[in-house]
Amino acid sequence: MNNELSSLVVQEIGEQGLLKILQRFCPSEIIGDDAAVIATEPGKNLVVTTDVLVENVHFSENTTSPEDVGWRAAAANLSDLAAMGAYPLGITVGLGLPGNITVSWVERLYQGMTECLQSYDTSIVGGDVVRSPIVTVAITAFGQADPYRIIRRNQAKIGDAIVVTGVHGASRAGLELLLHPEKAENLIEEEKTFLIHAHQRPKPRLDVVPILWQILDSYSQTHNGPSLLLPIAGMDSSDGFADAVVQICRASGVGAVIESTRISLPKVFDHWLTKKQALEFALYGGEDFELVLCLSKEPADELVQQLGQGAAVVGEITQGSTVVLRDPNQEFPDQILTLSQGFQHFG
């Protein structure tokens, strides 16, 4: 091909490098968000997202039951729909399976997916099963959204409040406990269960979408029209809170200031982790599947109040291009957040 990178192997250019090359094959207007948006007819958009999970890369028998693999795979895809402001219509499941895997394992995988989907009133609508030397689970989720209310990464405006819909770091902490059970020594059973559950059964925040639109609806009625409040920017925090903020800012051509003390953490972190460790889990841990949203201050405050449970305004969109993490107590120096600390899938 007409590209000097073509002769390299994919691990040399990394996931981001490869995605950049592959995007040349896709219509440019539908790239760069948690899901693709396709206009089907006036008044409705189809929103589509795909994830592939590979045994021993994304899950392993040691830390994850088949039910949990299924739940998390479904949750990740529903989270992408929530991040776009879409309602789910269904998912398809493409499975690669070794011939010697038990039927029970596959049933338990489907059981986990179905449990997650049923919580959100949606279901598996189709799929494919093929032979493969390694277990591979490819999920495509599709949903529907109002074209005027699609949430995108590139729509953050200077002055927007930055909202998190819940606590960050719990999933990463749960993984830590599964990998190193001895670290649970100072935790009571309830705390341990909470963190492990956060890792094994993360909840996609589809519940946020109707609340958000209802706030905007009532706000627009008292302020003569919705145009000032739209569009809303956002994505999910599947790769960590820091990744989400940096991705949104980069896509929107803006910067941000985040107050580190306002990032909601699980209460148990107070007595279990150092402040530094707690913040690292929250910033870079990933898989909490909360939403990071950028919108005007008044509806942002209203959203935070209605959601409760760790929802918070954590910062503000600014001019420029840097994302600054500021500690109002000045225990830690200002920090510039970048993507480089995020997970590089081929690294």
Add this chain to the structure above:
Amino acid sequence: MNNELSSLVVQEIGEQGLLKILQRFCPSEIIGDDAAVIATEPGKNLVVTTDVLVENVHFSENTTSPEDVGWRAAAANLSDLAAMGAYPLGITVGLGLPGNITVSWVERLYQGMTECLQSYDTSIVGGDVVRSPIVTVAITAFGQADPYRIIRRNQAKIGDAIVVTGVHGASRAGLELLLHPEKAENLIEEEKTFLIHAHQRPKPRLDVVPILWQILDSYSQTHNGPSLLLPIAGMDSSDGFADAVVQICRASGVGAVIESTRISLPKVFDHWLTKKQALEFALYGGEDFELVLCLSKEPADELVQQLGQGAAVVGEITQGSTVVLRDPNQEFPDQILTLSQGFQHFG
């Protein structure tokens, strides 16, 4: 789980057995066709289909270039949409890649997919790229259809004519030439190219869909309403012509009589293959991606005439449940077609 099969491994119950178990997790009304149908709003249905391809199971470096892997993967999914009577909206691509595969290989894969999609005015709209020890390509295609014109397997009616939209066996013959080049001895270059191209670049028959609806439209205008002609039954012949007819009959609770001499074959078969070998390729070869449609005789004849190029009425839907292959020249005895000769993916 509550199933005595659960303790078995998947190769013991085969693909069909596993699919039967997994269907318990899906809404029953959307199972059993080439693609799933989801009602989105009045007047429109979303049609979704997924295929997973695994290196050394579905393709190998020896017989298939990355461009051809890409083309065929896209073609198979578009063919499933055509088989449902749907128009394509786009596809998503989930890729599992070893770190040491060249960027060029991946670009060439996408090039092949894009070439196929562009012929049908559609495109790649999203996807995922992950690390995997083995190349895995998971494609989901989605399209749109008129709810009253969805083509399903279970809609064949006694007396329907059975139509093939083109020749069968060419793809299988092309594969034979790639695996055993010495067999091309008696073929001229043009014949060889035709067969290999049929295998490497099969054409999904999306072109049939608007022609079919146009015939029904004009027919219904001259016969006071479309209700007599709908619904139409059908599927694609990706797993062979025999598989398609048997699947349609089983799903519809009917039988069929097929006249073996009316199944269109590539001309080159006349002097290259025995009659028996030619018929085997056509019946069981697969991957021709033609449509097998069951509809009333008059519009069936009109469709065959408009399509040309191997389109033919090959038989009729009958009472009962057996699919009989009859040789009008009585060179071969009657044969009952079953699924057992088809491809068993975990066999």
